[in-house]
Amino acid sequence: MPELHRVDARDKLLGRTRYIDDVNPPGVLHAAFVVSPAHRGRIRRVVLPPGFDQAAFTIVGSGDIPGVNLVPEPVSDEPFLAVDEALWRGQPILAVAHPDRDTARAFARAVQVVVDEEEAVTDPAIALDDESRVFGRELLIDHGTHEPPEERWLHLSRTYTTPHQEQAYLEPQGMLAEWDVDARHMRVTGSMQCPFFVKEAVEVILGDEVAEVSVCQAEGVGGAFGGKEDFPNVMAGTVALLAWRSGQPVKLVLERDDDLLITPKRHPSRITIESWTDRTSGRLRRLDIDYRLDAGACQTLSPVVLARGVLHVAGGYSCPAVRVRGRLFHSDTPPNGAFRGFGAPQGLFALEAHIDDIAAELSLDPATFRQRNVMHAADSFPTTQPVAEDNLADCLNELLSQCSYDSLRADIDTWNMAHRHKLGIGLSLGFHGGGYTGGGETRLASRVCITLHPDGAAEVLAANVEMGQGASTTLAVCAAQGLGLPLSRVRTAVPDTARVPNSGPTVASRTIYIVGNMLRRLGANIREELGDIDEWCEKAGDELPRTFEATYQPDPAATFDEDTYRGAAYRHYSWAACAAMVQVDADTSEVRIEKMWSVVDAGALVHPGIAMGQVYGGMTQACGWSLGEWWHKPGHGRLGSLTDYALPTAVDAPPFDVRFLHTDSDISKGLGELPMDYPAPAVRNAVLHATGIAIDDLPLLPERLAARLRKDNTSVC
Amino acid sequence: MNTLIPDSLGQLLELLAENIPGTELLAGGTDFNVQCRKGVLNPNRVLCIGHLDELKGIRLDGEHLRLGALTTFAEVVANELLQGHVPDFCRALAHFASPPVRNLATLGGNIANASPTADSVPPLLVRLASLELRSVRGVRQLPLNEFFTGYKRTAMAQDELITAVLLPVNAEDGLHSYWRKVGTRRALTIAKLSLAGMGRIENGQLSECRLAAGALNEYPRRLTAVEQHALTTPLAAITRESLNEALRRDITPIDDLRSDADYRFETCLNLLQTCLRDWSDHA
Numbered sequence A: 001m002p003e004l005h006r007v008d009a010r011d012k013l014l015g016r017t018r019y020i021d022d023v024n025p026p027g028v029l030h031a032a033f034v035v036s037p038a039h040r041g042r043i044r045r046v047v048l049p050p051g052f053d054q055a056a057f058t059i060v061g062s063g064d065i066p067g068v069n070l071v072p073e074p075v076s077d078e079p080f081l082a083v084d085e086a087l088w089r090g091q092p093i094l095a096v097a098h099p100d101r102d103t104a105r106a107f108a109r110a111v112q113v114v115v116d117e118e119e120a121v122t123d124p125a126i127a128l129d130d131e132s133r134v135f136g137r138e139l140l141i142d143h144g145t146h147e148p149p150e151e152r153w154l155h156l157s158r159t160y161t162t163p164h165q166e167q168a169y170l171e172p173q174g175m176l177a178e179w180d181v182d183a184r185h186m187r188v189t190g191s192m193q194c195p196f197f198v199k200e201a202v203e204v205i206l207g208d209e210v211a212e213v214s215v216c217q218a219e220g221v222g223g224a225f226g227g228k229e230d231f232p233n234v235m236a237g238t239v240a241l242l243a244w245r246s247g248q249p250v251k252l253v254l255e256r257d258d259d260l261l262i263t264p265k266r267h268p269s270r271i272t273i274e275s276w277t278d279r280t281s282g283r284l285r286r287l288d289i290d291y292r293l294d295a296g297a298c299q300t301l302s303p304v305v306l307a308r309g310v311l312h313v314a315g316g317y318s319c320p321a322v323r324v325r326g327r328l329f330h331s332d333t334p335p336n337g338a339f340r341g342f343g344a345p346q347g348l349f350a351l352e353a354h355i356d357d358i359a360a361e362l363s364l365d366p367a368t369f370r371q372r373n374v375m376h377a378a379d380s381f382p383t384t385q386p387v388a389e390d391n392l393a394d395c396l397n398e399l400l401s402q403c404s405y406d407s408l409r410a411d412i413d414t415w416n417m418a419h420r421h422k423l424g425i426g427l428s429l430g431f432h433g434g435g436y437t438g439g440g441e442t443r444l445a446s447r448v449c450i451t452l453h454p455d456g457a458a459e460v461l462a463a464n465v466e467m468g469q470g471a472s473t474t475l476a477v478c479a480a481q482g483l484g485l486p487l488s489r490v491r492t493a494v495p496d497t498a499r500v501p502n503s504g505p506t507v508a509s510r511t512i513y514i515v516g517n518m519l520r521r522l523g524a525n526i527r528e529e530l531g532d533i534d535e536w537c538e539k540a541g542d543e544l545p546r547t548f549e550a551t552y553q554p555d556p557a558a559t560f561d562e563d564t565y566r567g568a569a570y571r572h573y574s575w576a577a578c579a580a581m582v583q584v585d586a587d588t589s590e591v592r593i594e595k596m597w598s599v600v601d602a603g604a605l606v607h608p609g610i611a612m613g614q615v616y617g618g619m620t621q622a623c624g625w626s627l628g629e630w631w632h633k634p635g636h637g638r639l640g641s642l643t644d645y646a647l648p649t650a651v652d653a654p655p656f657d658v659r660f661l662h663t664d665s666d667i668s669k670g671l672g673e674l675p676m677d678y679p680a681p682a683v684r685n686a687v688l689h690a691t692g693i694a695i696d697d698l699p700l701l702p703e704r705l706a707a708r709l710r711k712d713n714t715s716v717c
Numbered sequence B: 001m002n003t004l005i006p007d008s009l010g011q012l013l014e015l016l017a018e019n020i021p022g023t024e025l026l027a028g029g030t031d032f033n034v035q036c037r038k039g040v041l042n043p044n045r046v047l048c049i050g051h052l053d054e055l056k057g058i059r060l061d062g063e064h065l066r067l068g069a070l071t072t073f074a075e076v077v078a079n080e081l082l083q084g085h086v087p088d089f090c091r092a093l094a095h096f097a098s099p100p101v102r103n104l105a106t107l108g109g110n111i112a113n114a115s116p117t118a119d120s121v122p123p124l125l126v127r128l129a130s131l132e133l134r135s136v137r138g139v140r141q142l143p144l145n146e147f148f149t150g151y152k153r154t155a156m157a158q159d160e161l162i163t164a165v166l167l168p169v170n171a172e173d174g175l176h177s178y179w180r181k182v183g184t185r186r187a188l189t190i191a192k193l194s195l196a197g198m199g200r201i202e203n204g205q206l207s208e209c210r211l212a213a214g215a216l217n218e219y220p221r222r223l224t225a226v227e228q229h230a231l232t233t234p235l236a237a238i239t240r241e242s243l244n245e246a247l248r249r250d251i252t253p254i255d256d257l258r259s260d261a262d263y264r265f266e267t268c269l270n271l272l273q274t275c276l277r278d279w280s281d282h283a
């Protein structure tokens, strides 16, 4: 396939793409949040600051909401604006709007919020250790565990933890609302992943006051990574409320530090794995896993993250007996939310670290141990779903030859004997179920359209946004492939709920896997119906434009029981294997990732360049998560800005050597999240190889490593 | 906020001589803008200096390399005169911030901002740099060593500014050098700690030794106790314990969001050991 350009690249490179910050309709008011200064407590008083012309501001609080003050989420337990209780520091209490942006922000900052502070838990380690903080539904997967483990098996129990991670999209959250009072129509435009979720949020907060809500993606959405799945609901609800109240257009763009303070992050986790392994065969016999997530102050979409987490935490290994218990823990911090991987990275970090810990106990090479236990087609997932293919084993074997694993590991061991700075190589496996979990896709019942226009162009109508990941190109490619037209004849409409069908949210690695495959099939059906499309268009005349529609067809054989957690949790899985080579500095204990290899099976690639970009990007994000990113430091609180938040830069990202397997498949599988899921444990395992020290807590900060080197009294020198 | 653009250095000095409280200079703006935005700095009068030719340029001036206060980090790294005389200094500054920030950030701003983590300062300290300070009252030279007086405090009077940084032209001649900055990532990072050194070894002993650390005290400072110890002890007799003891008198590392006191201390000790070992290996 020829390398294809991205349809959005030129305008973005030339600075022509308009992001929501660039859009200022006449009379627009700029909004700002007044947020809770306290982690928790009763809101006593809100004192508006003197020295401002208060008549010039529109100010709204929870009492001004004509509809329902609960953000629609899988569990709708988060108010748009705080009522009497402050639930976390940074929780929006009021929203204000003013014609001048800086004045709005200065005013909001100067509002005095008096809270009777109550004791709060903001340290994930404390929250996750306290079983009285469990809330929401507990999930249990229990398969084959009726027999007790045998005495002679190796029994290992360890606890692994992971920190918050900030999505750090390049463009902060931003939303614009325009109120047409005559039509009672609220028009919302902004930076978001899920236009139809946003539409629902605006309908909920305005209730009967609004006759129609339409939501459109801003022309440019500067990155999201999951961070614009849930919080845009709060943004949109708030600006819509202000626009309805003031009668003027209202725009809210968060400052970076506020975005960091207020919006959801990746859930911190604490995962205990108990394993039993047959010492003779080196085969896993049983896994008992306690999977805990710090949900923050409200549940919102955490139950769904928990579901994906428990379904991935047993890893890509064949194990006859698995018990997974998944629970959400409450803390007085912003509700944690969606972030690329959605519960899978936490689980795979723990499991893949544990795999190396077992291998070390058995004195087996971690590659050998993985080869003995990796899933094959005859195996089944802990949900009893049969494994359909050997592709994970293929990825592992290809990886080992790609990085010349055996000789590289031996060379490293020799090198380390002569050098102070230590090298190490580590492995990990990963997989990701495509699309919504369980019956989610059936319930979503996504619809897509393709319109043939009189000028001969085909237009893709879908709700999935271009947020930098390339969807405007790849969705067009899928349609073009089905229609048999060149890409130059196919364009993707900017998602606007007034124009496009609901093809579901831009989440869950589902854009290509669900929507793309639907478009390809719809295109092929159109071609079958019309014959040669050019000829047909020429004759069609008045019939154009003509729109064709398709609805998602669930596989009746693939069912999932959400009570027992048995069945097909996902229809297709993407697979990957990874190796990381690190160097640990003898003086500073800094870990430098020297190189990373990965072999990925995501089925047929719609666009090889964009697919590669997804893998590079996801792996870079995983490098950051493994080495330096965190938000809360016990005894010191939280980072208030990105100054010290160690997002990897271009020079921190190692050279990547990535290969794709099984690209001749007839299906394109999910790829968006997978590359974030699995690289972090490879880094941890490489550090273990380099130093002999197993760090069970991310990130692998030099402070942590140095303290362990001190305690263990082994020196890397 | 009143922003003024003086026509010349002379006019700038006149404006400074008015001694109006809350006056700030604006050079590259890479500290200034960040601090204003965060509300740390609330100047009521800003004097722009970035355009003043009198503060620019790198030249040889007798025994000194004279670097105008507006010299950017990018200019230091690329300057042939500096590369010829003080190549290790150029290398040390090459990892500062990121390319766009290096194009804006000035040496004068880095020093005047007086942060404990100012990355140019330790390498300048060990090269015995001095500053040229100017006011309507005249010009004076002050060893950089005497410039900082406390956390974010300097010996610069309210009507003065830094006009140049003076480096001895032979600052690196026949000397070993060392520089290591430890941050939270490999670029665009604020130091958890840093260590700079210049030394000469004669007959198994240091005959010259200057060491300076960043981010380990309220301002970047020479490690005088370690220097003294190193200068009076044969290299073979310097142990980790003896360095440890001297270093304890020199630095006061803290626990903060960025790092931990223990880590800072121990890493500094490790770097010192490596520095001395590297020098003696190449003696």
Ligand SMILES: Cc1cc2nc3c(=O)[nH]c(=O)nc-3n(C[C@H](O)[C@H](O)[C@H](O)COP(=O)(O)OP(=O)(O)OC[C@H]3O[C@@H](n4cnc5c(N)ncnc54)[C@H](O)[C@@H]3O)c2cc1C
Residues within 6 Å of the ligand: B024, B025, B026, B027, B028, B029, B030, B031, B032, B033, B034, B069, B070, B095, B096, B097, B098, B101, B104, B105, B106, B107, B108, B109, B110, B111, B112, B113, B117, B118, B119, B120, B160, B161, B162, B163, B188, B189, B190
């Ligand atoms: C993204 C980023 C990364 C950074 N990375 C680093 C880093 O790696 N290492 C590091 O040390 N710093 C770093 N900094 C901080 C900053 O870039 C440096 O301190 C820089 O050298 C400041 O110079 P400037 O010209 O921008 O100063 P300005 O911001 O213009 O001024 C800073 C202060 O110095 C005063 N001042 C400026 N010039 C003079 C003068 N000639 N005489 C007297 N006073 C003067 C001003 O009044 C002001 O108070 C970084 C900053 C940013 C934004």
